Amino acid sequence: xxxxxxxxxxxxxxxxxxxxxxxxxxxxxxxxxxxxxxxxxxxxxxxxxxxxxxxxxxxxxxxxxxxxxxxxxxxxxxxxxxxxxxxxxxxxxxxxxxxxxxxxxxxxxxxxxxxxxxxxxxxxxxxxxxxxxxxxxxxxxxxxxxxxxxxxxxxxxxxxxxxxxxxxxxxxxxxxxxxxxxxxxxxxxxxxxxxxxxxxxxxxxxxxxxxxxxxxxxxxxxxxxxxxxxxxxxxxxxxxxxxxxxxxxxxxxxxxxxxxxxxxxxxxxxxxxxxxxxxxxxxxxxxxxxxxxxxxxxxxxxxxxxxxxxxxxxxxxxxxxxxxxxxxxxxxxxxxxxxxxxxxxxxxxxxxxxxxxxxxxxxxxxxxxxxxxxxxxxxxxxxxxxxxxxxxxxxxxxxxxxxxxxxxxxxxxxxxxxxxxxxxxxxxxxxxxxxxxxxxxxxxxxxxxxxxxxxxxxxxxxxx
Numbered sequence: 001x002x003x004x005x006x007x008x009x010x011x012x013x014x015x016x017x018x019x020x021x022x023x024x025x026x027x028x029x030x031x032x033x034x035x036x037x038x039x040x041x042x043x044x045x046x047x048x049x050x051x052x053x054x055x056x057x058x059x060x061x062x063x064x065x066x067x068x069x070x071x072x073x074x075x076x077x078x079x080x081x082x083x084x085x086x087x088x089x090x091x092x093x094x095x096x097x098x099x100x101x102x103x104x105x106x107x108x109x110x111x112x113x114x115x116x117x118x119x120x121x122x123x124x125x126x127x128x129x130x131x132x133x134x135x136x137x138x139x140x141x142x143x144x145x146x147x148x149x150x151x152x153x154x155x156x157x158x159x160x161x162x163x164x165x166x167x168x169x170x171x172x173x174x175x176x177x178x179x180x181x182x183x184x185x186x187x188x189x190x191x192x193x194x195x196x197x198x199x200x201x202x203x204x205x206x207x208x209x210x211x212x213x214x215x216x217x218x219x220x221x222x223x224x225x226x227x228x229x230x231x232x233x234x235x236x237x238x239x240x241x242x243x244x245x246x247x248x249x250x251x252x253x254x255x256x257x258x259x260x261x262x263x264x265x266x267x268x269x270x271x272x273x274x275x276x277x278x279x280x281x282x283x284x285x286x287x288x289x290x291x292x293x294x295x296x297x298x299x300x301x302x303x304x305x306x307x308x309x310x311x312x313x314x315x316x317x318x319x320x321x322x323x324x325x326x327x328x329x330x331x332x333x334x335x336x337x338x339x340x341x342x343x344x345x346x347x348x349x350x351x352x353x354x355x356x357x358x359x360x361x362x363x364x365x366x367x368x369x370x371x372x373x374x375x376x377x378x379x380x381x382x383x384x385x386x387x388x389x390x391x392x393x394x395x396x397x398x399x400x401x402x403x404x405x406x407x408x409x410x411x412x413x414x415x416x417x418x419x420x421x422x423x424x425x426x427x428x429x430x431x432x433x434x435x436x437x438x439x440x441x442x443x444x445x446x447x448x449x450x451x452x453x454x455x456x457x458x459x460x461x462x463x464x
Contacts, residue, residue, distance in 0.1 A: 001156045002095035003125030005065065005088050005149075007290070008133040009034055010258035011282040012142070014266035019142060020078040023403055028259065028391035032191060033082045034089035035255070035384040036184055037068075041093025042376030043180045046100060054101045055164045058094060062157030065091030069153050073146035084146070091153075093380070095122070096372045099356065105167070126290035134280030179222055186214030187381060191388045239309055242431040243358035246313050247375045249420045250351040251382025253320050256390045256417035257327075257344050261286060261337060263394065264410050271399055273407040275334055285337040289345030300353035309354045309361075310432050316351030317424035320344050324421060328414035351424065355379070382420075389416065 009031050017027035041061070049057040068087030072080045102114045136145040189211030193204040200207075265282045267274025277285070303312050323343025330336040359371035393413050394405040 002092040003122050004129035005092040007126045007129035010262045011279045012133050015279050024394050030085050033085040037086035037089030038093045039380035041090035042373050042380050046096050046373035053167045058160045061091045061094035065153040069150040076143045096376045099372045130283040130286050134283040138280045182218050186211045239358050242427050243355045244378045246424045247355035247379040248382030249424045250348045251379040252386030252420040255383040255386030259390045260413045271404040286341050288342035292342045292346035293349035300350040304357040309358050312354030313428045316347045317421045319347030321421040324418035
């Protein structure tokens with residue numbers, strides 16, 4: 001359900017733009033509002049699971065999702081759609097909760113099987129989000145879609161009540177709600193400046209400077225806070241910083257690709273380009289993206305389990321780069337998107353696997369939620385930044401006499417999105433080189449072997 005909610009917005013954005021008579025920046029803010037809500041949820045919900053328990057936190061997320069779906073269903077306006085999107089984004093960040101839940105409640109040999117099932121659920125949800133919304137609005141109204149979504153979320157929440165067991169909290173301490181609110185505030189100022197810069201002129205520059213100043217002050221305060229949003233010490237662990245950076249960049253890639261593909265494919269052919277399909281048609285063209293996310297996740301899990309996090313990031317970024325390079329050149333026909341979507345979907349899913357695995361491998365169980373939230377928040381920031389950047393680009397020039405972006409902007413957009421993948425490659429390779437240089441050249445690593453009787457009787461020293 002949470003993945004369906006996360007991926008339902010991009011194919012529906014052009015329809016929302018037409019129904020509420022919006023321009024591109026205004027319609028893209030529906031997606032951005034969901035992303036900002038997700039950023040807050042990625043911080044708070046995993047931490048709540050650590051401090052409270054998985055059951056209570058899951059029920060809370062279900063309640064928030066219900067409010068988010070019901071608000072635009074009842075209001076049926078742009079304002080209520082923005083509010084509902086923020087709530088839906090917050091609730092959909094519960095997609096991170098199973099990571100900590102599986103680790104806390106299952107023995108080691110069962111976690112890998114459960115993760116495989118989780119990947120299947122993730123892929124199914126992505127397909128449902130991309131196809132379900134377009135299929136519903138093709139035969140019903142947008143308002144009816146949100147009523148149906150409300151019913152589905154309520155049913156999911158009831159299932160959570162029945163299935164998830166009660167448990168004792170894994171951790172104690174305060175939750176950094178003020179720090180989270182502050183983070184969302186300065187980030188919103190920056191994103192608002194990016195998306196409205198061409199329209200607001202000097203006012204956007206003021207917002208941008210205020211956002212940057214707020215972000216710098218937030219970092220300084222968080223370092224001294226007793227209830228900091230993130231544990232800075234985790235960032236000092238091996239390969240965590242590159243993984244967090246990669247999560248943000250893969251978020252930029254996904255946001256840029258989904259928005260560019262949605263707007264181009266639904267541009268009417270009367271504009272001189274575009275495919276003129278509806279939301280369902282866009283969802284079908286993006287179907288390889290969802291399916292390859294499933295395949296990529298299965299492949300990446302095996303490599304991550306063997307400790308090859310850097311290799312996973314490199315492969316994921318490389319596959320994404322190939323797909324985006326293809327789309328920068330070929331995005332004029334429907335089959336171009338089938339190829340590009342498959343490459344970007346598979347590459348980004350491989351990349352996310354490596355990004356989320358790195359912190360999880362170096363933190364104790366009582367910080368599993370915080371570690372997932374840290375990476376998830378940076379992913380959300382990347383999604384929001386990528387969406388804002390692409391939205392601003394599509395407002396640079398329009399076809400004369402219309403509000404439709406000039407076609408060459410899509411080529412530039414895919415090239416910029418390609419740059420995010422290349423940054424992952426650069427940062428990962430630099431991290432690997434530094435890691436190799438930091439190892440003493442004269443150190444010989446000796447792996448002890450347990451006594452022969454230890455493997456048979458279970459006695460003897462416990463080895464890592």
